[in-house]
Amino acid sequence: MKTKQDFPSINQRKADGLASDGNAYRVLIVDDSLFVTKQIGQILTSEGFEVVGTASNGQEGLDSYKELYPNVDLVTMDITMPKMDGVTALEKIMEFDKNARVIMISALGKQDLVKKSLMLGARNYIVKPLDRKKVLERIMMSLTK
Amino acid sequence: MRVEYINPFVESAYNVLKEVLSVEIVRGELYLKSTSMPVLGVAAIIGLAGDVEGRVLFDMSKVTAIQIASAMLQSMEMEPIEELNDMGKATITELANMITGQAVTKLHNLGFKFDLTPPAIFTGDNMEIADTGVEALIVPMDLPFGKIEINVAIRERN
Amino acid sequence: MSNTSEAVDRTQGGEQIREAKQRLGGLHQHQLQEQDDIETVDYKMVTFSLGGKDYGIDILKIKEIAKFAAFTYVPNAPPFVSGVYNLRGDIISIIDLRVMFNLPAQRKAEGSPEDGLILRLDELMIGVVVDSIDKVVGIVSSRIQPPHPIFGDVNIKYISGVVEKDGRLYIILDVDRIFAKDESAPDEPEPLTAAVASKDSGLSPYQESPEVPTSQGAAGKNEEELDLDFIREGLVTFKGFYPDEVSSTWLHRRYPEWRAERKQLGTEVQLTGEEDAEEFLRTFYSPYSGRFWGEDYVEGVKALLPEEMPKNISVWNPGCGKGYETYSLATVLRMRYPDHILKIWAGDKDLLNISTAPNLVFGADIIPTLYEPYLVEAKNGFAFSSQIKDAILFEYHDVANTNAVPNVDIIMARDLISFLPPKQQALVLNEFSDKTSSGALLILGQNEYVSETLGWQHVGSAIVNAYRKL
Numbered sequence: 208m209k210t211k212q213d214f215p216s217i218n219q220r221k222a223d224g225l226a227s228d229g230n231a232y233r234v235l236i237v238d239d240s241l242f243v244t245k246q247i248g249q250i251l252t253s254e255g256f257e258v259v260g261t262a263s264n265g266q267e268g269l270d271s272y273k274e275l276y277p278n279v280d281l282v283t284m285d286i287t288m289p290k291m292d293g294v295t296a297l298e299k300i301m302e303f304d305k306n307a308r309v310i311m312i313s314a315l316g317k318q319d320l321v322k323k324s325l326m327l328g329a330r331n332y333i334v335k336p337l338d339r340k341k342v343l344e345r346i347m348m349s350l351t352k
Numbered sequence: 353m354r355v356e357y358i359n360p361f362v363e364s365a366y367n368v369l370k371e372v373l374s375v376e377i378v379r380g381e382l383y384l385k386s387t388s389m390p391v392l393g394v395a396a397i398i399g400l401a402g403d404v405e406g407r408v409l410f411d412m413s414k415v416t417a418i419q420i421a422s423a424m425l426q427s428m429e430m431e432p433i434e435e436l437n438d439m440g441k442a443t444i445t446e447l448a449n450m451i452t453g454q455a456v457t458k459l460h461n462l463g464f465k466f467d468l469t470p471p472a473i474f475t476g477d478n479m480e481i482a483d484t485g486v487e488a489l490i491v492p493m494d495l496p497f498g499k500i501e502i503n504v505a506i507r508e509r510n
Numbered sequence: 511m512s513n514t515s516e517a518v519d520r521t522q523g524g525e526q527i528r529e530a531k532q533r534l535g536g537l538h539q540h541q542l543q544e545q546d547d548i549e550t551v552d553y554k555m556v557t558f559s560l561g562g563k564d565y566g567i568d569i570l571k572i573k574e575i576a577k578f579a580a581f582t583y584v585p586n587a588p589p590f591v592s593g594v595y596n597l598r599g600d601i602i603s604i605i606d607l608r609v610m611f612n613l614p615a616q617r618k619a620e621g622s623p624e625d626g627l628i629l630r631l632d633e634l635m636i637g638v639v640v641d642s643i644d645k646v647v648g649i650v651s652s653r654i655q656p657p658h659p660i661f662g663d664v665n666i667k668y669i670s671g672v673v674e675k676d677g678r679l680y681i682i683l684d685v686d687r688i689f690a691k692d693e694s695a696p697d698e699p700e701p702l703t704a705a706v707a708s709k710d711s712g713l714s715p716y717q718e719s720p721e722v723p724t725s726q727g728a729a730g731k732n733e734e735e736l737d738l739d740f741i742r743e744g745l746v747t748f749k750g751f752y753p754d755e756v757s758s759t760w761l762h763r764r765y766p767e768w769r770a771e772r773k774q775l776g777t778e779v780q781l782t783g784e785e786d787a788e789e790f791l792r793t794f795y796s797p798y799s800g801r802f803w804g805e806d807y808v809e810g811v812k813a814l815l816p817e818e819m820p821k822n823i824s825v826w827n828p829g830c831g832k833g834y835e836t837y838s839l840a841t842v843l844r845m846r847y848p849d850h851i852l853k854i855w856a857g858d859k860d861l862l863n864i865s866t867a868p869n870l871v872f873g874a875d876i877i878p879t880l881y882e883p884y885l886v887e888a889k890n891g892f893a894f895s896s897q898i899k900d901a902i903l904f905e906y907h908d909v910a911n912t913n914a915v916p917n918v919d920i921i922m923a924r925d926l927i928s929f930l931p932p933k934q935q936a937l938v939l940n941e942f943s944d945k946t947s948s949g950a951l952l953i954l955g956q957n958e959y960v961s962e963t964l965g966w967q968h969v970g971s972a973i974v975n976a977y978r979k980l
Contacts, residue, residue, distance in 0.1 A: 239470055240449065241442035246428055287449070287468045314453020315468065317460040334457070335450045336372050339428075355868050355904045358861075382861055386911035487911040507914050508903065 223343055224255030226280070231257040232350060233278060237268030237296065238285040238312070243337075247283055247312065250339050251346075256281075265291025269299050276304060281350065284329070286313040286320065294324060301328040310349055312337065353489050353506050358382065360458035361408070361451075362491050365502050368451045369493060373423050380492030385503070387486070392416075392501065394436065396448035396473045400456070402466030406506035408455075409488075410448045414475065416498030417444050423497070436475060445471040451502070551648040556627060557680055558640040561613030563663060565640070566647060566673070566680040573630040575643055577623040578604055595637055597628065604637040610688075611664050615641070629685055632739065636689060647680065649673050654682065690736055737779045738765055741790065744781030749791060755935040757794065757928040760957035764793060796924050796956040797973065800831050802877050803838035810974035811842050814951060822851045824918040826945060828909040828938070829926030830856035833867030833902070839922055839953075840898045841884050855915045857907030867904040869893070909941075910934045918945050925955040939964055943979075950979040 224231050234256050238244050248258045260275055262268040265288050272282060282300065286293035293311060300307050311324045316334035324332055330349030333342060362379065369377050390411040400406040412420070414436055421443035422432030433440040449471050456466055491502040555566035556575065581593030581604050590610035594601050604626070608615040626639045657669035663681075670684035742761070745751040753761040768790055772779050781787045798807050823843060830836045836856040843852055858864040871888045885892045893899075907913075910930065921942055927935050942952060943965055952966055953976045960966045966977035 240446045241439060242424075242446040243442075245430065245439070249428055249430065287453075287470055289470050314450045314457075316454070316457040319460075335453065336368055353906050355864055355906055358865070358906060384859060384906065384908045384911060386908070487907060487914075489906060 222255035223347055224251060224257070226350075231255050232280045233257050233259040233275075235260045235262065235268065235271055235275060235279050235282045237262045237265065237271075237282060237288075237293065239263045239288040240285070243285065243312070243335075246337060247342065250337075250342050254343060264288045265293055265296030265299075268293075268296045269303075272300050272307070273303060280308060281346065282307065282309040283312050283346075284309050286311060286315055286324075294320070294327065297324060297329055298327050308349055310346060312342075353487070353504065354508065356462060356464065357459065357504070357506055358489060360455040360462070361489070361502065361504050364454035364458060365451050365491055365493055365500075368447070368454055369495065369500075372427070372447065372450065373420065373495065373497075374427070375423070375496050378494040380494060380499070382492075383490050385488045385490050387488070390474070390503070392499075394444065394473070394475045396445045396471055398448055398452045398471045399469035400452075400466050400506060401469060403464060404466050404506045404508055406504070408448070408452045409503040409505075410444070410451070411501040411503055412444075413498055416495070416500065417475075419497035420444065420447065420495070420500075441473045441475075445473050550650045550652075553651040553654070554646055554648045555680070555682060557644040557647050558625070558627070559642055559644065560607055560611070560640050561615075561663060562641075564644070564678050564680045566682045567627065567629070567685055568670075568682070569646060571629050571631060571685050573628040573635060576626050576628050576637065578626050578637060578639060579623040592624075592639055597635070597637070600635060602628065602635045602637050604639060606639040608639070608641070613663060629689075631686060631689055632735065634689070647675050649675050657681075686736065686739060690732075734769070737769075740780045741765065741768070744787055745790065748781060748784040748787035750929050751787070751791060751794075752928060752930065752932055752935065754932040755927065755939065756954065756958040756960060759959050760794060764790070767793070794925070794928070794955075794957050796975070798835070798838070799925050799955070800834060802834050802872075802881065803842075804878055805880055806973055808838065808842050808878075808880060810971050811839070811953065811976075812846055813971065814953075814969060814974060814976050815843070815846050816949065816951075819847055819850060819919065822853065823847060823920070824916060825852070825854040825920045825922065826913075826915045826918040827854055827856040827922045828858075828907075828913075829923055829929075830858050830864070830867065830904070831860065832863045833870055833904060835922070835924065836867070836902055836904075837870065837894055837898060838881075839920075840894075840901050841881055843920075844884065844898060844901070852901040854902045855905065855918075856902055857905040857909065859906070859908040861906055864904055864906050868899075868902075909938055913941055913945065915945055917947060918950065920951045920953070921946065922953040923955075924953060925958070927958060928955070946979050948979050952977040952979070 226232055234251055236244050236247050236258060238247070238261075244261050244263075248261070252258060259279060260271045262271045265284075267290075268282070268284065269291070272279060284293040284297055288296075293313065297309050297311065300309060305328070307328070309329050311321075311329045311332045312335065313320070313332075314335040316332075321332045331345045333345050362382070366377060366379060369375075390409055392411045392413045394412050394414050394417040396410040398408050400408065418433055418436055418440060421436070421440040424443050424447065425439070426432050433443075436444075449468070452468060452471075456468060459466065486505045486507075488503045488505040491504065493500045493502065554569040556569055556572050557564055557566045559565070576597075578592075578595055581595050583593045584591060584603075587593075590606050592604040592606045592609075595604045606615070607613075624639045625641065625643045626637050627643070629636045629638060654671035654673045657666040657671055664683070668684055668688045670682045670687075673680050673682060738761075742753055745753060751757075769779055781790060798804060803811070825839065825843070827836050827839065833856060836854060840852065840854055843850075843854075856867070858867070871891045871893050873891045877885070877892065884895050884898050886895045887893075909926070923938075923942075927938055930938060939960060946952070951969075952960070953974065954960065956975050958975065959968075960977060962968075962980075965980050967980050968976075969978045970976040
């Protein structure tokens with residue numbers, strides 16, 4: 208686990224994962240893949256984000272969100288998952304908290320799926336394969352807008 | 353298998369493998385097989401639903417699976433694996449998921465509507481998957497880690 | 511329908527993969543090696559012993575392995591004819607190869623059955639007695655060495671080669687020659703006759719050639735029959751054409767014609783390469799094979815289409831190649847049944863050909879004007895309009911694998927079946943029966959015939975060869 212001191216101070220750059228008040232953004236990762244959960248977690252924590260929870264299907268994700276609320280700033284949401292898919296979970300989270308910041312992360316980039324997610328209130332949509340730059344860029348976009 | 357389905361799978365497999373593993377990939381000659389039995393030892397399966405029924409099976413040897421998973425993990429500064437543990441399996445299924453997802457996305461843009469089901473992975477030397485009466489397209493990919501045979505069986509809903 | 515070229519492509523592909531593997535320093539070297547061996551086994555023979563040595567006969571010549579218990583003795587037959595045998599109603603001659611080749615025979619207890627093989631040589635069945643049957647051995651045909659007199663127990667004339675496998679040396683007998691009547695060298699004393707003579711002190715009445723009585727009367731083959739065998743082999747080798755189930759009638763019609771042609775040209779009757787084979791098949795191909803149908807064929811097909819058709823017409827077109835004929839058929843059906851829903855399943859196992867089919871673009875010069883109402887302009891020529899295109903589903907598919915098509919009203923398979931190995935031919939014809947109901951139409955190539963016993967009645971005209979399901 209990296210701390211704020213691990214970051215070089217020469218460029219005075221603030222780590223992406225820190226909100227303007229200096230506290231870390233709190234993230235819930237919903238993905239049925241252990242690999243992806245770890246991958247996203249790795250990218251985010253290295254930038255100072257705090258992963259406050261992980262869930263491996265939509266239902267679990269929804270439950271975790273309700274449990275964590277309001278101490279959660281961001282959700283990354285997979286789409287193809289057992290029990291409840293990510294789009295349904297997104298819809299339910301938005302019903303529960305219309306200000307929720309949810310970012311869809313999926314191997315599927317189908318137009319209608321992207322459109323539907325954005326219409327339902329997702330802040331962004333990232334198509335896999337993931338790389339660090341892509342993930343951070345999109346997440347920052349949805350946190351700052 | 354419908355002709356239009358072939359290229360999206362071949363391209364996605366090539367692109368994703370290249371992007372994720374950053375290694376030289378040699379595409380093998382495509383062919384048809386009358387059985388969809390995995391033969392190499394590790395098989396990740398993703399189901400397809402929608403306008404069609406079918407599945408995509410990623411078949412590789414255990415050694416290859418371990419090397420591929422390790423390479424993917426190391427690319428994100430994670431520990432490589434020595435054996436095919438849960439992390440290894442999750443890594444391979446995710447690879448399968450990314451390839452199939454990209455293929456389905458391409459197909460979608462061509463007007464073919466289908467969906468994915470969550471992946472599953474099987475390992476073992478004498479694996480048997482009861483899947484009779486299926487003709488599969490085999491997309492062989494040769495990697496420095498060994499070969500992956502992508503076995504695509506899709507049937508139109510009549 | 512380009513089986514041969516596909517096979518070649520496949521091999522080259524395999525070659526590339528293997529090369530790539532070697533470059534990559536494969537982890538599967540062992541596995542690969544094994545695969546190579548399995549892949550290249552292209553010749554199987556049944557092996558047996560004769561006079562203490564190992565022999566083999568091409569498995570394709572063998573109908574079955576048998577134990578002969580009770581022969582009927584035939585008076586006045588050569589000594590190597592042990593008798594005749596009743597094989598489930600067929601009377602076949604039984605030849606003792608040991609006597610025939612003058613080899614020592616193991617004495618069996620009186621009445622105990624003899625090991626043997628039943629050979630199928632063209633139309634002729636012959637039983638042969640050997641010391642004991644060993645097993646089926648798969649080998650790589652390129653490893654077969656030419657016969658050499660050193661292996662001497664049998665005249666090298668009757669040996670097609672020798673091959674070593676697992677430390678044993680097998681002498682492969684050329685049964686076609688052994689049982690052929692050799693007219694070309696009547697003056698040379700036949701080794702068989704010599705063998706017989708030495709045993710029977712010239713009492714044998716069979717001076718000229720080893721004539722073997724059979725159920726058909728004569729076992730011998732003349733030169734013409736032998737040549738026909740070679741031609742058949744050549745067609746298989748060079749073109750992947752198997753004149754069995756549906757095209758044997760054509761072959762027998764074509765053959766005398768071919769002999770005459772070749773005699774006139776002063777060239778050999780046998781097929782020496784792909785060019786010869788192609789020339790031989792010249793008269794086989796159907797009119798408009800692999801091309802857009804001309805008006806005469808279109809009208810011919812139209813005339814065969816029934817008045818009544820279900821609202822949803824289903825059609826199966828295996829072996830569609832690049833799809834020219836599929837589009838033709840779709841157009842004919844559209845013309846004839848403008849208000850029906852049309853669905854054509856078209857497949858081919860040649861990836862290159864089938865890949866071009868869905869988006870076929872062609873010049874105006876190759877398409878007859880009757881298609882005009884169904885065409886649209888495309889980038890570099892013309893293409894079919896969506897009302898035709900959308901009716902066809904082109905699939906990369908091998909008809910020998912599971913066929914997922916539903917029950918269909920029409921099957922079109924022109925010049926396809928003859929290019930499948932015999933076993934697949936029977937299989938595919940069965941599939942055709944399975945996938946159709948009474949009244950269904952089957953359009954075959956001009957020189958392909960199915961027998962009525964399979965439930966198909968010939969309804970074709972001079973131009974279109976077709977059948978209706980009974």
